[in-house]
Each structure stands twice: as C-alpha cells, then as structure tokens.
Amino acid sequence: MTQESLETQMYEIGARAATAARGLALAPRTVKDQFLRATAQGLRNHAADILAANAEDLALARAQELPAARLDRIALDEGRLEAIASAIEDIAALPDPVGDVMQSWTPERNGLNISRVRVPLGVIGVIYESRPNVTADAAALCVKSGNAVILRGSSEIMHSAQAIATCFADASAACGLDPACVQLVPTTDRAAVSLMLAGLHQTIDVIVPRGGKNLVTLVQEEARVPVFAHLDGNCHSYVHASADLEMAVSVVLNAKMRRVGICGATETLLIDRACVATHLPALLEALIGAGCTVRGDAEIQAADGRVSAASDEDWATEYLDNIIAAKVVGSVEEAIAHINLYGSHHTDAIIAEDMLVAEKFLNEVDSAIVIQNASTQFADGGEFGMGAEIGIATGRFHARGPVGLEQLTTFKYVVRGTGQTRPK
Amino acid sequence: MTQESLETQMYEIGARAATAARGLALAPRTVKDQFLRATAQGLRNHAADILAANAEDLALARAQELPAARLDRIALDEGRLEAIASAIEDIAALPDPVGDVMQSWTPERNGLNISRVRVPLGVIGVIYESRPNVTADAAALCVKSGNAVILRGSSEIMHSAQAIATCFADASAACGLDPACVQLVPTTDRAAVSLMLAGLHQTIDVIVPRGGKNLVTLVQEEARVPVFAHLDGNCHSYVHASADLEMAVSVVLNAKMRRVGICGATETLLIDRACVATHLPALLEALIGAGCTVRGDAEIQAADGRVSAASDEDWATEYLDNIIAAKVVGSVEEAIAHINLYGSHHTDAIIAEDMLVAEKFLNEVDSAIVIQNASTQFADGGEFGMGAEIGIATGRFHARGPVGLEQLTTFKYVVRGTGQTRPK
Numbered sequence: 001m002t003q004e005s006l007e008t009q010m011y012e013i014g015a016r017a018a019t020a021a022r023g024l025a026l027a028p029r030t031v032k033d034q035f036l037r038a039t040a041q042g043l044r045n046h047a048a049d050i051l052a053a054n055a056e057d058l059a060l061a062r063a064q065e066l067p068a069a070r071l072d073r074i075a076l077d078e079g080r081l082e083a084i085a086s087a088i089e090d091i092a093a094l095p096d097p098v099g100d101v102m103q104s105w106t107p108e109r110n111g112l113n114i115s116r117v118r119v120p121l122g123v124i125g126v127i128y129e130s131r132p133n134v135t136a137d138a139a140a141l142c143v144k145s146g147n148a149v150i151l152r153g154s155s156e157i158m159h160s161a162q163a164i165a166t167c168f169a170d171a172s173a174a175c176g177l178d179p180a181c182v183q184l185v186p187t188t189d190r191a192a193v194s195l196m197l198a199g200l201h202q203t204i205d206v207i208v209p210r211g212g213k214n215l216v217t218l219v220q221e222e223a224r225v226p227v228f229a230h231l232d233g234n235c236h237s238y239v240h241a242s243a244d245l246e247m248a249v250s251v252v253l254n255a256k257m258r259r260v261g262i263c264g265a266t267e268t269l270l271i272d273r274a275c276v277a278t279h280l281p282a283l284l285e286a287l288i289g290a291g292c293t294v295r296g297d298a299e300i301q302a303a304d305g306r307v308s309a310a311s312d313e314d315w316a317t318e319y320l321d322n323i324i325a326a327k328v329v330g331s332v333e334e335a336i337a338h339i340n341l342y343g344s345h346h347t348d349a350i351i352a353e354d355m356l357v358a359e360k361f362l363n364e365v366d367s368a369i370v371i372q373n374a375s376t377q378f379a380d381g382g383e384f385g386m387g388a389e390i391g392i393a394t395g396r397f398h399a400r401g402p403v404g405l406e407q408l409t410t411f412k413y414v415v416r417g418t419g420q421t422r423p424k
Numbered sequence: 425m426t427q428e429s430l431e432t433q434m435y436e437i438g439a440r441a442a443t444a445a446r447g448l449a450l451a452p453r454t455v456k457d458q459f460l461r462a463t464a465q466g467l468r469n470h471a472a473d474i475l476a477a478n479a480e481d482l483a484l485a486r487a488q489e490l491p492a493a494r495l496d497r498i499a500l501d502e503g504r505l506e507a508i509a510s511a512i513e514d515i516a517a518l519p520d521p522v523g524d525v526m527q528s529w530t531p532e533r534n535g536l537n538i539s540r541v542r543v544p545l546g547v548i549g550v551i552y553e554s555r556p557n558v559t560a561d562a563a564a565l566c567v568k569s570g571n572a573v574i575l576r577g578s579s580e581i582m583h584s585a586q587a588i589a590t591c592f593a594d595a596s597a598a599c600g601l602d603p604a605c606v607q608l609v610p611t612t613d614r615a616a617v618s619l620m621l622a623g624l625h626q627t628i629d630v631i632v633p634r635g636g637k638n639l640v641t642l643v644q645e646e647a648r649v650p651v652f653a654h655l656d657g658n659c660h661s662y663v664h665a666s667a668d669l670e671m672a673v674s675v676v677l678n679a680k681m682r683r684v685g686i687c688g689a690t691e692t693l694l695i696d697r698a699c700v701a702t703h704l705p706a707l708l709e710a711l712i713g714a715g716c717t718v719r720g721d722a723e724i725q726a727a728d729g730r731v732s733a734a735s736d737e738d739w740a741t742e743y744l745d746n747i748i749a750a751k752v753v754g755s756v757e758e759a760i761a762h763i764n765l766y767g768s769h770h771t772d773a774i775i776a777e778d779m780l781v782a783e784k785f786l787n788e789v790d791s792a793i794v795i796q797n798a799s800t801q802f803a804d805g806g807e808f809g810m811g812a813e814i815g816i817a818t819g820r821f822h823a824r825g826p827v828g829l830e831q832l833t834t835f836k837y838v839v840r841g842t843g844q845t846r847p848k
Binding site: 025026104109111112114148179194200205206247250251293326330358363364367368369370371372375377378384385396398400411413414416417419421422424 | 527629679820
C-alpha cells in the first residue's frame with residue numbers, strides 16, 4: 001500500500017471511530033452489555049473459524065522460527081478461547097461507570113447546582129503485541145466504558161485478531177450499534193502505528209500500549225496523544241527493623257517469586273541495618289531456597305556466601321526474572337531516597353509494625369502505589385476491586401496505577417440553574 | 425546567550441525545581457500558608473521597587489509604541505499591587521487539597537485497605553504574556569497545591585515579573601522553604617520556551633499557558649508535556665421553545681455582553697423555530713440595544729432588518745467582541761449537532777423549562793461544562809466554588825473545565841495490609 005492510501009485508510013478508520021464513539025457514549029448499559037454478551041457467544045459459535053485463523057498465524061510464526069515462548073503467546077485452544085469469552089462476560093457484569101455523579105454541590109454565591117458526571121473518553125487506540133486475547137479484553141473494556149476502540153495488533157496474530165474482531169462487528173450490528181465501535185487496523189504496515197500515535201491525534205483521545213518495553217518506549221517517544229502506560233516496574237520491598245519476621249519472609253517471597261514476569265514483582269529488597277542480624281538470614285534463605293539469585297551490596301554479601309555482588313546498574317534494573325537486588329539501608333529516610341532515585345514510581349512496599357515509620361514511607365515515596373505490610377504483587381486492577389484492568393499507568397494524571405473502567409472515562413460539569421446571570 | 429549555555433541554564437532551573445518540588449510536596453499547610461502570607465506582605469513592603477521596575481517595562485513598551493490596551497495590561501499601580509497581594513492571601517486561606525483522602529475501600533478478596541490520597545503534580549511550567557499579576561497568581565496557586573513552578577513571562581514585563589518573583593524567593597527562604605519553589609526564567613530568549621515545552625519534559629509535569637490564542641496554539645503544537653489549556657471558547661446559548669421569555673432575554677444578554685472578552689462569553693445564539701415569533705424579537709432587541717452586532721441566518725435576518733448575514737465561518741468563530749452569530753434550529757437534536765460540530769467543547773447552555781429536553785441537551789452536548797438556565801459566563805473557578813483558577817481546560821483528562829487547586833494535584837494509592845500475600 002502506498003503511504004498516501006494508508007493515510008486515507010487510517011483517517012477513514014479514525015472518522016468512523018469518532019462517529020461510533022458519539023453513539024456508544026450515549027448507549028444505555030443494557031445495550032452495551034448485550035453487545036458484549038453477544039460477542040462472547042459469537043466467539044464460542046465461531047470457535048472453529050478462530051482456531052483455524054490462529055493455526056494460520058502459528059504456521060507463519062513457526063516458518064519464521066520464532067522462539068517457543070512467543071509461539072505459546074500466539075497460540076489459542078478451546079480452553080483459552082473459552083477464557084476469552086467468559087472474560088468478556090465478566091466485563092459485561094461490571095457496573096457501568098458512565099453517568100455516575102462523582103460530586104454535586106451548590107456554591108452559595110450563585111445557587112447553581114453543579115455536578116461532575118462521568119462520560120467516556122471518546123476514541124481509544126490500543127497497540128499490542130502477540131497475545132490474541134488482548135483484542136477481546138481491550139475491546140470489551142473500551143466498549144463497556146462507552147469508548148470506541150481502534151485496535152492494532154502485531155503482524156504475528158493478524159489472522160486471529162481479525163477473526164475475533166469479526167465477532168465484535170457481527171454482535172454490534174445485531175444490537176443496533178455502529179460496527180465501527182470496535183475496529184481492527186487491517187494492515188501490518190508499521191506506518192499505521194505512527195499514524196495512530198501522531199497523525200490521528202485529533203481523533204484518538206488516548207493510546208494504550210500493551211506489550212514489552214520496546215513497544216512502550218516507541219509509543220512514549222512518538223505519541224502526540226496521551227498514553228496510559230508504564231515503562232518500568234522497578235518495585236521495592238523495604239523491611240524495616242520493626243517488621244514481624246515471619247510476615248517479612250512470606251511477603252517478600254511472594255512479592256519477588258509469585259510471578260517474576262509481572263510489573264508488580266519486587267526487584268530490589270531494602271533492609272534496615274538494625275535487623276540485618278535478626279531478619280536477613282531468613283529472608284535470604286527463603287529467596288535462595290525458592291530459586292532466586294541474590295545480588296547484594298557488601299553487607300548483604302557478608303551475610304551469605306551465595307550472594308553475588310550488585311553494581312549500581314542493578315538498583316535501576318527491572319529483572320522480570322528469578323533475580324533480586326538487595327541493599328542495607330541505615331534508616332527509612334535512606335530507603336525512601338533510594339526508591340525515589342532508582343525506582344520507577346510504580347509500586348513500593350514497606351514491611352513494618354512501627355506505624356510512624358510506615359506513614360512516613362507511605363507519604364514520602366513518590367509512587368503510584370505505596371503499600372504497608374503486603375506484597376507488591378497486589379498492584380493489579382482485579383485485586384484493587386476494579387474488576388479488570390487494561391494496564392497499569394505511572395503517569396501523573398487521571399489514570400495512575402491500575403487502569404480499569406473508571407480510568408477509561410473522564411467527566412463533564414453539568415450545571416442546573418434557575419435563570420442566574422453573572423454579576424459584573 | 426549561546427544555545428548551549430541557555431540549555432545548561434534551563435536544565436539547572438529544572439533540576440532545582442524538581443528538588444524543591446519534593447520538599448514542597450511534603451510541606452504542611454501552615455508552612456505553605458505562611459510562605460504565601462509573607463510574600464503578600466513582601467509585595468506591600470517593596471511596592472516602590474516593584475512600581476519602579478514596572479515603570480521600566482512601561483518605558484520600553486512605550487518606546488516600542490505598543491497599543492494602549494497592551495500598555496494597560498502591563499501597567500501596575502498601588503491599587504493593582506494591593507489586589508495582587510490580597511489575591512495571594514485569599515489563596516492562602518483556601519483549603520489545602522494535598523493529603524485529602526478522596527476514596528477508601530477494602531476489597532473482600534484480600535482485605536487490603538486501599539485509599540486514594542491527593543498529592544501534588546510536581547513541577548508546573550507557566551508561560552504567560554503581558555500581565556504581571558499572573559506571576560503572583562500562578563505562583564501562589566502552584567505553591568498552595570504543593571507544586572514547584574517555573575514561570576516564563578513575556579519580555580514586556582520582565583522587570584515587573586522579576587521584582588515580584590524576588591518577593592517569593594525572599595519569603596520562601598524566611599519560611600525555611602527552598603527558594604527554587606518559585607523560579608522565574610531570567611531570559612527573554614524565545615528558545616527558553618521551546619526548552620520548557622520539549623527539552624525539559626522529564627522535569628516539568630504540566631504546562632499552563634496563560635495568554636492569547638497564538639500562545640496557546642504554539643504551546644499545544646510544540647509541547648511534549650501535558651498542557652492544561654483551552655484554545656477556543658466558542659460557547660453557545662440555545663433558547664428552546666419551552667424557555668421562559670424573560671429568563672431567556674436576561675440570561676442570553678448576560679452570556680454575551682457581561683464581558684465580551686472572556687472565554688465563557690456566548691458567541692452563537694441558537695433559537696428554536698417554534699419560538700422565533702414569540703422569543704426572537706425581544707432577544708434581538710436586548711442584544712442590539714446593548715450595542716451588539718448580530719450576524720444571522722436567513723430566518724434571523726428576516727426577523728429584524730438590523731441583522732447582517734452570517735457565513736459558515738461565523739459558526740466557528742470566537743469573536744471576543746460585541747458580535748453574536750444567530751441561527752434558527754428545528755429541534756434540540758439539531759442544536760446539539762450544531763454545537764458538537766462547530767463548538768470548542770468549552771461551555772454551552774440551554775434555556776428551557778422542558779426538563780426532558782434540557783436533560784437530553786446536558787447529556788448529549790460534548791463539552792467540559794453544560795448549563796441549563798444560567799449564563800455561560802459562570803464558566804469560572806471562582807463561581808464553581810474552587811476559590812481561584814489558573815485557567816480553563818478543554819482537554820479530556822484530569823483537569824477539565826476550571827483548573828483550581830484540586831486540578832493541580834494528582835493522587836497515589838496508599839495500601840495498608842496485615843501481611844497479605846497474593847495467591848497464585
């Protein structure tokens with residue numbers, strides 16, 4: 001395709017999305033839920049077609065000799081497809097944020113009744129990599145929150161994504177909604193991504209990248225549209241001298257090892273010098289015993305011969321692996337300074353019984369999520385009670401932390417008067 | 425100054441602001457209020473110096489033969505200076521948004537206590553034109569909300585701005601705060617603005633432009649940092665057939681003519697065909713009688729010989745002048761479609777007694793502020809009970825509508841546990 005015809009095609013997709021968004025913004029909850037349930041049923045009814053499309057993707061991926069982990073991400077089967085369908089039904093069952101009155105008040109000076117009412121953002125662009133389920137998850141969250149979505153999956157899953165998107169289109173038409181509520185960019189041309197990030201900035205209200213660090217970096221560099229994302233999840237667990245030993249061991253072990261590949265996994269353990277003798281041996285024993293490599297500063301190395309040396313680079317590294325950096329600090333102030341310097345403002349925890357120390361940590365650590373006495377792996381929309389999330393954001397606005405349905409909305413002020421005019 | 429040394433200077437300003445921001449974010453209300461009150465007193469104590477600096481600016485402006493309106497914007501006198509000082513004291517008296525618990529809940533599945541707590545944004549860049557009072561207003565709002573501020577006024581007010589900024593610096597030091605909480609960029613080099621908009625994007629969390637449309641356009645085009653602003657305030661007042669005639673006349677007259685130069689001034693009157701005979705003559709009489717030029721479609725022109733012809737361009741124009749565009753519509757649907765097409769998503773009003781029609785309008789007009797039965801000129805942070813505003817934003821995130829103290833903050837999630845680990 002020429003650059004020119006690609007641009008024309010993308011602007012048309014944008015224009016259709018903007019029109020669909022106005023309709024979807026005003027659609028009542030029952031219609032949106034019906035749309036989602038019909039899509040889930042459609043996915044089940046067309047399981048054979050979807051799996052056949054997925055087999056095409058897999059054949060191409062194998063021909064390119066992609067690594068096994070990548071093939072596994074691409075692969076669908078009956079079980080995974082049912083999980084996708086029921087996840088859509090779960091999203092349909094969540095409360096509808098649109099129309100919620102967030103606040104309401106009447107200034108004395110003018111007697112106006114002022115409300116802040118939730119409304120959808122508009123058009124959301126989702127750029128994702130090799131997981132076909134994102135097609136459905138992201139689309140369902142956008143639809144439920146009243147937003148039109150433009151999906152752009154990687155070329156590796158183009159057939160699977162197209163088959164899934166077709167189920168959304170069929171279901172929307174059956175519910176009297178504009179099929180452009182959910183559109184999949186039908187080209188693997190890389191230039192389409194650039195157009196979503198910059199060229200369509202008048203149409204797309206927010207971009208959500210779903211994928212690895214390279215994708216997020218690219219999106220953050222090129223985007224002229226607001227981005228809901230986090231680049232790193234370099235999370236810390238800090239064990240204060242007042243920590244309950246047993247709690248510290250179980251929480252730190254969970255924070256690091258429950259799943260090492262998620263953004264809320266702890267990457268650095270900080271421990272007070274005052275409890276190195278009492279707490280460190282059990283912590284190291286638990287981590288190393290669970291298969292974790294520990295890279296420590298001199299004091300941590302001195303405590304256990306199995307600890308290798310950490311460099312400055314380790315403090316800034318998100319391993320996403322069975323590795324943890326460990327450092328001794330002299331005070332809560334030193335822990336806070338370390339986290340604010342090396343961390344990524346994502347999720348950081350303190351294990352402490354001393355409430356004054358804990359409050360100081362919670363107040364002064366400059367991260368989207370700060371935790372006392374629990375695992376950093378709770379950084380998740382589902383665990384926060386949001387039902388589902390499209391990702392976790394570390395920006396300083398609007399969507400910070402888990403991005404659930406509410407974070408996919410904005411608000412308007414609705415003012416009701418009785419003929420007031422403003423005095424000079 | 426060479427580009428290189430300017431860059432060095434700007435990065436130093438940014439680094440100092442970031443450090444100051446961490447301290448100010450944690451400063452208790454009493455300290456911030458003391459800082460602001462000491463600044464107000466400092467402005468009074470140094471009135472002679474400030475007025476002398478302002479006289480220098482005015483002499484340069486006169487030598488450049490700037491128009492009288494521009495000279496008036498630059499000019500300070502005892503009265504204006506006292507107004508600036510007492511505005512700072514008013515801001516000091518407002519509630520402190522920082523630390524507010526916005527929401528608090530405990531998901532059943534994990535028993536964690538989760539709160540959303542307000543925190544400052546960080547570093548705010550304010551780029552403004554020829555009003556010296558913005559130096560003080562903007563700085564006071566940023567400080568009160570716990571943010572460091574980098575101010576960049578136009579060259580026309582450099583001496584005045586510097587004299588006012590000195591009062592902030594002196595007062596901050598006296599209160600034990602970092603003088604870098606409020607910094608004025610000490611150069612009129614245009615490249616400093618570009619650096620604020622793009623080069624310092626790692627340091628500056630948000631840009632607030634305060635000035636005319638050229639400034640806002642430039643900022644929105646170049647900024648790699650989020651911008652709190654509106655480009656246009658093309659506001660509408662729609663008179664529905666169910667409108668009370670007397671209310672319609674007084675509200676529309678106020679919406680257009682109270683002050684024609686503010687962003688909440690109505691620029692287009694829409695009127696139902698069903699009440700052209702009953703309502704239009706009195707509306708036109710009131711507007712024309714108050715000195716307003718009316719540009720109308722054929723039906724409006726037919727109603728009054730003093731109405732000139734409106735072109736399509738008029739529907740999209742923010743006059744900021746004694747001019748109003750006027751158009752007859754056949755239904756509330758047509759009014760909504762006109763506003764969503766030509767408007768700027770700022771503030772739009774309906775005058776109607778029919779509650780179903782009004783609710784439809786309030787729901788379907790896609791603007792930051794929608795109003796029933798009151799003047800669009802209420803689009804103002806003070807009138808909304810926010811105490812003061814740094815501007816009005818039409819973006820779809822976070823700060824939408826009047827930007828007061830709350831909108832200059834973000835939030836963090838504070839999670840308190842009792843040793844919870846996340847299940848597999």
